[in-house]
Amino acid sequence: MLLIEILPDKCDFCGCCVGVCPEDAIELKEAEIRIIEDLCTNCSKCVWSCPIETLKFNKKEKMPKAALGGER
Amino acid sequence: MKTDYDVIVVGAGPAGSTAAKFAAEKGISVLMLEKDRDVGYPVRCGEAVSKAGVEEFLTPDPKWISSSIDKFSLISPDHSEVIIGFSDTGYILERRVFDYELARQAAKAGAEVLTRAYVSGLIMDDGQVAGVKYQYRGEEKQLRAKVVIAADGVESRVGRWAGLKTHVDFRDMECCAQVTAANIDVDPNTCYFYFGKDVAPEGYLWVFPKGMGKANIGLGVSGLTGKSCSAISYLNSFMESNFPDAPLLTSIAGGVPCSVTLDRISAPGIMLTGDAARQVNPLSGGGIISGMIGGSIAGRIAAESVMSKKPDHIMTYDKAWNDRLGKRHEIFNRIKNGIYNFSDEKFNSIAHSFLKVPGDKRTLGSLFRTALFNQPSLLLDVAKVFLG
Numbered sequence: 240m241l242l243i244e245i246l247p248d249k250c251d252f253c254g255c256c257v258g259v260c261p262e263d264a265i266e267l268k269e270a271e272i273r274i275i276e277d278l279c280t281n282c283s284k285c286v287w288s289c290p291i292e293t294l295k296f297n298k299k300e301k302m303p304k305a306a307l308g309g310e311r
Numbered sequence: 312m313k314t315d316y317d318v319i320v321v322g323a324g325p326a327g328s329t330a331a332k333f334a335a336e337k338g339i340s341v342l343m344l345e346k347d348r349d350v351g352y353p354v355r356c357g358e359a360v361s362k363a364g365v366e367e368f369l370t371p372d373p374k375w376i377s378s379s380i381d382k383f384s385l386i387s388p389d390h391s392e393v394i395i396g397f398s399d400t401g402y403i404l405e406r407r408v409f410d411y412e413l414a415r416q417a418a419k420a421g422a423e424v425l426t427r428a429y430v431s432g433l434i435m436d437d438g439q440v441a442g443v444k445y446q447y448r449g450e451e452k453q454l455r456a457k458v459v460i461a462a463d464g465v466e467s468r469v470g471r472w473a474g475l476k477t478h479v480d481f482r483d484m485e486c487c488a489q490v491t492a493a494n495i496d497v498d499p500n501t502c503y504f505y506f507g508k509d510v511a512p513e514g515y516l517w518v519f520p521k522g523m524g525k526a527n528i529g530l531g532v533s534g535l536t537g538k539s540c541s542a543i544s545y546l547n548s549f550m551e552s553n554f555p556d557a558p559l560l561t562s563i564a565g566g567v568p569c570s571v572t573l574d575r576i577s578a579p580g581i582m583l584t585g586d587a588a589r590q591v592n593p594l595s596g597g598g599i600i601s602g603m604i605g606g607s608i609a610g611r612i613a614a615e616s617v618m619s620k621k622p623d624h625i626m627t628y629d630k631a632w633n634d635r636l637g638k639r640h641e642i643f644n645r646i647k648n649g650i651y652n653f654s655d656e657k658f659n660s661i662a663h664s665f666l667k668v669p670g671d672k673r674t675l676g677s678l679f680r681t682a683l684f685n686q687p688s689l690l691l692d693v694a695k696v697f698l699g
Contacts, residue, residue: 253355255566257466259481259534267466268429269347288534290486290542290564 241276242297243286250293256285312423316342317617318610319443319456320422321430321469323350326585326602326609327462328413329368333610334460335420339617342454343417344428344445346463351410355565356599357489357527358404359502359519364600365402368607369416375409376402377521381500385678388507388655391662395673401502403519403527404599413603433459433472433581439622440473440580458613458625459581462606465566467587473578479589481534483570485514485596488542489529491561492554497526505530506658511545512536513651525560531567531596533651569593571644572637576605577628584609590636594643601636608632642692649689650682 250272257265264278265285286294320331323345335341347353359380365371380401385393418424427447434442434453442455461469467477495518497503503518510516516530528550532542543564550557568589576588584590585602592601608631616624629637653661661682668677676697683689 251564253564253566254464254466255484255486255564257468258479258566258568259484261478263468263471263478269427284481284534287538288481288484288486288566289537290488290566292541292543 240299241274241279242281242299243274243279243283244295244297245272245274246293246295247272249291251291253290255288255290256294259284259288312342312425313340313454315455316340317456318342318458318460318613319344319454320460320462321443322346322462322464322585322587323414323424323426324410324462324464324585324602325413325599326587326590326606327460328410328417329603329606330460330462330584330610330613331417331422331424332413332420333607334614335417335422335610337611337614337618338421339614341417341422342456343414343422343424344430344443345424345426346429348427350414350424350426351407353563354406354561355487355489355563356406357517357519357529357596358406358521359517359597360402360404360599362400362402367600368603369412371402372412375405375412377405377525378403378499380502380519382498382502383675384498384501384503385662386503386505387658387662388509389659389662391659391666393662393665393673393678394501395675395678396670403502403521405521430463430469433469435473438579440578443469457580457617457622460606460609460613461581461583461587462585462602464586465568467583467589470573470578470581470583470587473581475573475575475578475581475583477573477583477587477589479568479570481537483568483593484534485531485567485569486534486537486542487529487531487565487567488546489527489561489563489565490546490550490559491521491525491527492550492557492559493525494557495520495524495526495528495554505549506653507655509655510549516545516549528554567591567596567598569596569647571641572632575629576632577626579622580625582609582613582625582628588632590632590640592643593640594647601640604636605632608635639696642696645692646679646683646689646696649686653682
């Protein structure tokens with residue numbers, strides 16, 4: 240289950256999170272970013288590396304319903 | 312546009328444009344693809360380069376130079392300031408113009424350039440890279456190439472699709488936030504560096520003058536620091552204490568991979584260069600010149616490989632890079648690891664000791680010797696890279 244959430248309104252699309260992702264689980268275009276749920280292991284390295292607090296690790300019980308459904 | 316190129320370069324930053332230029336100059340067909348709509352924008356960079364580094368490739372032009380630098384000011388946690396003067400100057404660039412000029416030169420050499428082209432995968436033939444898949448204005452397309460040069464920056468996904476391990480350990484990622492601010496009253500020819508756990512732990516904060524009272528003010532902290540406190544929160548608190556009323560003309564984030572170069576930067580049909588290859592100087596975090604050097608080697612070797620019809624020739628790139636800069640970066644990385652965890656007290660005591668060094672003996676080499684006097688193995692490393 241994907242527990243990492245990207246807050247797209249805050250994102251600067253800089254690619255820092257992509258560079259540290261061991262699983263190649265983040266896709267970044269010019270101004271579009273998404274986590275590839277099948278590849279993400281929730282390791283949180285992207286969360287720690289984001290310079291501007293765009294990524295969040297949600298504890299299971301706090302996940303928004305839409306995210307729990309795997310939809311974006 | 313053709314359907315088949317000798318070389319396709321992914322990414323139009325300094326490394327990609329330099330690779331495209333060096334390859335195209337040999338008369339082979341080259342296409343450079345850029346995911347953003349603009350070459351050179353947005354600028355995720357402090358923009359400082361050494362004069363000698365830039366002049367290896369370009370004749371300096373005021374159009375892309377914001378200011379000339381002849382002094383470093385290093386500020387310790389207790390606000391002791393050490394100033395080091397240079398006989399040779401550096402520049403603060405105007406990257407949006409600089410990158411444009413590099414791409415123009417690649418185009419003049421014969422390279423085609425296409426922006427808004429997002430490379431989403433590789434064409435593989437028998438385990439060998441044979442081209443790229445890309446999205447352009449809502450359409451899925453593909454192009455074949457004898458050599459793909461991946462200059463896709465900090466993300467470095469293209470190399471992964473070819474089976475190379477490119478991701479950076481999060482502790483080696485310098486996570487950066489920067490503003491370009493106006494009404495900043497600093498010396499227009501000095502680069503300022505601030506150190507300490509309250510300013511930028513496991514990294515540093517920079518103030519680089521851009522002329523007319525503008526300055527790039529930014530910092531990088533390790534991903535390890537980011538676990539508890541983000542780059543932007545450090546930057547906000549520095550700005551509040553030092554320049555609370557400065558108008559911010561730009562605010563930007565970015566990642567700088569500060570590690571040694573990847574174990575492998577070539578594989579059948581593909582070469583990696585610039586930030587994508589982790590060719591940044593891991594001590595300073597500077598990646599423009601080293602990326603251009605990497606790009607120039609990659610472009611030259613790619614062209615030689617195509618013209619001699621020897622696909623295996625691209626595998627000589629790893630050694631050529633390591634001989635030119637890669638081994639030097641290993642030394643810089645050891646020095647970085649030696650000073651990475653210095654306490655505020657240590658930074659202060661280095662500054663106090665160094666302030667006793669006579670002005671004409673103050674060099675970066677003598678500063679690092681002071682900083683590392685009780686780590687003899689690193690002193691040798693300092694001697695190798697800062698002297699002679």
